[in-house]
Amino acid sequence: MLGGWDIAFLLLQLWVSIVAGLILLPAMFGVSLGFTDIYIKGLLKTLEWATLRIQRGQKEKPNVPQQLANGIIEKEDSPTSMEEEIGELRRSHPKNLAEGNFTLCDAFYFCKKGIENIVEDQVTQRFSSEELASWNLLTRTNNNFRYISVRLTIIWGLGVFIRYCVLLPLRITLAVIGLSWLVTGTTLVGLLPGCRMKNWLSDLVHITCYRICARGLSATIHYHNKENRPKKGGICVANHTSPIDIVILANDGCYAMVGQIHGGLMGVIQRSMVRSCPHVWFERSEMKDRHAVAKRLQDHIADKTKLPILIFPEGTCINNTSVMMFKKGSFEIGGTIYPVAIKYDPRFGDAFWNSAKYNMVSYILRMMTSWAIVCNVWYLPPMTLQDGEDAVHFANRVKSAIANQGGLVDLSWDGGLKREKVKESFKEEQQKMYSSMIVGLDCHETSVGPA
Amino acid sequence: MGSRASSLLREEDIEEIKKETGFSHSQITRLYSRFHSLDKGENGALSREDFQRIPELAINPLGDRIINAFFPEGEDQVNFRGFMRTLAHFRPVEDNEKNKDGATGEPLNSRTNKLLFAFRLYDLDRDDKISRDELLQVLRMMVGVNISDEQLGSIADRTIQEADTNGDMCISFNEFTKAHGKRVMLQTWQCNVTKLK
Numbered sequence: 080m081l082g083g084w085d086i087a088f089l090l091l092q093l094w095v096s097i098v099a100g101l102i103l104l105p106a107m108f109g110v111s112l113g114f115t116d117i118y119i120k121g122l123l124k125t126l127e128w129a130t131l132r133i134q135r136g137q138k139e140k141p142n143v144p145q146q147l148a149n150g151i152i153e154k155e156d157s158p159t160s161m162e163e164e165i166g167e168l169r170r171s172h173p174k175n176l177a178e179g180n181f182t183l184c185d186a187f188y189f190c191k192k193g194i195e196n197i198v199e200d201q202v203t204q205r206f207s208s209e210e211l212a213s214w215n216l217l218t219r220t221n222n223n224f225r226y227i228s229v230r231l232t233i234i235w236g237l238g239v240f241i242r243y244c245v246l247l248p249l250r251i252t253l254a255v256i257g258l259s260w261l262v263t264g265t266t267l268v269g270l271l272p273g274c275r276m277k278n279w280l281s282d283l284v285h286i287t288c289y290r291i292c293a294r295g296l297s298a299t300i301h302y303h304n305k306e307n308r309p310k311k312g313g314i315c316v317a318n319h320t321s322p323i324d325i326v327i328l329a330n331d332g333c334y335a336m337v338g339q340i341h342g343g344l345m346g347v348i349q350r351s352m353v354r355s356c357p358h359v360w361f362e363r364s365e366m367k368d369r370h371a372v373a374k375r376l377q378d379h380i381a382d383k384t385k386l387p388i389l390i391f392p393e394g395t396c397i398n399n400t401s402v403m404m405f406k407k408g409s410f411e412i413g414g415t416i417y418p419v420a421i422k423y424d425p426r427f428g429d430a431f432w433n434s435a436k437y438n439m440v441s442y443i444l445r446m447m448t449s450w451a452i453v454c455n456v457w458y459l460p461p462m463t464l465q466d467g468e469d470a471v472h473f474a475n476r477v478k479s480a481i482a483n484q485g486g487l488v489d490l491s492w493d494g495g496l497k498r499e500k501v502k503e504s505f506k507e508e509q510q511k512m513y514s515s516m517i518v519g520l521d522c523h524e525t526s527v528g529p530a
Numbered sequence: 531m532g533s534r535a536s537s538l539l540r541e542e543d544i545e546e547i548k549k550e551t552g553f554s555h556s557q558i559t560r561l562y563s564r565f566h567s568l569d570k571g572e573n574g575a576l577s578r579e580d581f582q583r584i585p586e587l588a589i590n591p592l593g594d595r596i597i598n599a600f601f602p603e604g605e606d607q608v609n610f611r612g613f614m615r616t617l618a619h620f621r622p623v624e625d626n627e628k629n630k631d632g633a634t635g636e637p638l639n640s641r642t643n644k645l646l647f648a649f650r651l652y653d654l655d656r657d658d659k660i661s662r663d664e665l666l667q668v669l670r671m672m673v674g675v676n677i678s679d680e681q682l683g684s685i686a687d688r689t690i691q692e693a694d695t696n697g698d699m700c701i702s703f704n705e706f707t708k709a710h711g712k713r714v715m716l717q718t719w720q721c722n723v724t725k726l727k
Contacts, residue, residue: 181685183693183701183709186592186651186668193596194620196586198564203584207567496585505589510674513591517685518677 098252106294107287115299115451119427122450125234126426130213132231161188161512181517201401201490206497208429209400215426217449242448246297250447253295261288262351269354278384281355282333289329296323297451302331307458309334309387309417312380314409317419318481319391320399321432322439323446324421327454334389335359335379339366357385373412380414387417392474393494398431399423401488405478407470418459418477420485427451435497457484538566538574539610547611551618552637561617565610575607576600591672595651619647649706659700662686 105112165188216238264284271277293300308331309315315334317324328334337359340349349360359379365371379385392405399422410416423430428449432442446452459480464473475491482489539562547558568580581597582588590596600608600616608616621639637643652660652668665686673682693701693709701709 181669181689183652183689183706184648186672187648189590189592189672190596190648190651191620193587193590193593194617196584196590197581197596198561198617200584200586202586203567492585500582501585501588506591506593507674509589510591510672511676514673514676517673518681 098249098256102249102253102294103256103291106290109286109290115294115297118297119299119451119453122427126213126215129216129231129234132228133214136228136231161509162516165513165516185513185517201488202492202496205397205401205403205490205494206435207398207433208431209398209425211425215450217428238450242450247444247447250295250297253291254443254447257288257291257295258348260291261285262348264288265351265355269351278356284355285329285333285352289326292326293330296326296446298323298327298330299451299453300327300330301455302458303455304458305331307417307460308332309419309458309461310415311385311387312383313387313415313417313461314376314380314412315387315389315417315419316392316405316409316477316481317389317421318399318402318485318487319393319396320421320423321396321430321442321446323430323452324391325389327421327452327456328389328419331456333386335386337361337376337388337390339363359388369408373408376409376412377414380412388414392478395494395497396432396434397494398433399425399487401490402478402482402485403490403492403494405474407474410464410474410477411470413464416462416473416477418462418481420455420457420459420481420487422455422457422485422487424453424455427453430454455485459484538562543611547614550611551614552621552639553614553618558614561614562610565613575609576613577607591674592651592668595654595668595671599647599650619644645707646703649703652701659698659702660706661700662690665689665701 101112101114165185216235261284264287265281268277268280268284271280315328317328325336333356335356335358336352338349338361340346340360340362349358352358353360357379359375361372361375376388379388390409392409393403394406397403428446428451430446430452437445462473462477462480464470468476479489481487539559544555544558547553548555553561565576568583569576570580570583571577578597578601581600582593587593587596600613602608602612618637618639649660650656652664654664654667666682669682669686677685690699690701693705695705695708696702
């Protein structure tokens with residue numbers, strides 16, 4: 080006769096062996112048993128059905144507002160410059176004006192631009208989650224979808240149950256196992272003397288841990304162009320959407336991380352990681368000194384036995400619809416840059432970390448209660464600074480390459496605008512451009528900043 | 531499964547705004563989402579700082595004037611109704627609207643109201659005249675430090691000379707309207723705010 084505790088213990092053993100056998104071990108060896116693939120396929124079919132159902136529902140009830148994929152303002156295909164638009168305004172003026180005069184209607188150009196920006200602008204929308212064209216059965220992405228049908232509600236309810244009661248505990252278990260494995264594994268490896276064996280073991284520990292964590296997020300990652308994978312002594316740069324980017328990239332290679340030392344759990348992880356292989360962690364005070372930072376990075380990449388550095392030059396999380404300005408610091412160091420583009424599929428879960436709205440814990444919980452994380456990673460061919468090119472131009476070149484590959488909008492606006500005000504100098508540039516139009520100044524400069 | 535932002539907007543309000551501004555139901559809910567996302571303080575009204583947070587507007591030389599146009603005299607908060615009322619000026623004039631009778635007064639996006647909006651960009655003290663000083667102020671905003679006072683002054687004088695027909699050295703609303711002709715308004719003054727599908 081088995082008592083209650085015995086049964087509970089047996090169940091626990093069963094649970095652990097299932098997790099270990101079916102998930103952990105295959106994950107560590109990089110083998111896929113195919114469960115995730117089946118899950119994703121099933122999910123896709125369900126979402127497609129849901130989309131059709133919603134569209135049908137909307138046709139029947141015309142008052143229900145529809146989602147917009149393309150924004151509020153209908154724009155013409157080719158963007159126009161200040162000169163062209165003011166020229167347009169003046170062409171319909173009754174009097175024939177020579178170039179380089181002022182008319183009262185010039186103000187309309189600025190007014191129209193201003194109103195358009197109030198209705199919809201290119202920057203502020205990047206700091207909040209992307210709007211989906213169709214609902215993906217997660218409550219959190221539900222902006223405008225009203226009650227459509229019973230079946231849809233049932234599926235949604237089923238989804239909630241599966242996500243919160245089945246997937247969430249499983250994922251949390253995996254994450255805990257993964258992180259504890261990272262800490263203990265790296266500490267153990269750190270006890271070894273420096274040698275080739277140590278590096279190999281360190282890589283093994285890191286990769287297996289990241290693979291477990293990836294399973295813990297039900298992450299399906301497609302890597303493209305693996306021949307361009309970052310090599311030792313190089314710098315890997317990627318667009319930044321969330322802290323999960325690190326897990327995504329580190330599933331396929333080992334990198335040296337760069338960042339600020341934190342306290343708490345993060346600090347523990349950081350300190351143990353650096354015991355087994357050299358990462359570049361800075362104290363908060365050191366971060367302010369740009370030369371010291373550059374020097375340390377330079378020293379790191381000069382040593383060809385060290386792992387490639389992973390840097391996110393945007394400096395902050397952007398919502399994966401665009402790539403914002405790359406800070407030039409990483410591009411001045413002089414190493415070979417290996418650009419990587421990461422694009423998440425928003426149907427399965429919103430990977431963007433809106434740090435203003437959610438702290439790290441709630442963010443991780445949201446990730447673990449999404450359907451899955453599905454993303455594409457493209458390794459781009461390495462780039463180096465060309466003769467006569469300055470760091471800013473180089474950074475923009477890399478940024479365009481990444482934006483192009485990932486299908487993201489290439490913006491020159493600074494991600495720091497999330498928290499800070501825009502610099503006055505951009506307004507002054509606009510004023511200068513306009514002045515040169517009305518007075519016909521000889522120094523006719525094109526705008527350097529965002530136009 | 532209701533939405534978050536537009537659940538704060540009641541159907542009656544939407545109907546009233548529809549009558550007043552001519553925007554459609556979906557356009558109003560869409561613009562309400564935008565209003566809500568700009569409203570960082572979440573108090574149902576926008577302040578000037580909320581507008582200034584839009585980078586492209588902050589670098590617009592006439593940004594402050596445009597923002598000002600949203601705020602009624604002496605107030606520094608604008609609610610959604612006021613927001614929509616101002617935006618309504620920029621709704622394109624549709625052909626079938628030209629035949630509406632003026633029972634409720636002119637629609638907000640009529641040609642006259644559009645011109646009045648533009649006029650008020652210059653006429654800050656609302657005395658229905660653009661004086662030389664007011665014109666200089668706006669010019670200075672648009673050119674920054676790149677043009678000298680004398681040159682700016684002569685540009686202002688010339689502009690007033692061209693438009694002023696009654697010799698009072700100011701541009702009145704009628705003179706303003708005449709100076710810019712019919713075609714300018716209809717072709718270029720439309721921000722295609724609302725070609726929603």
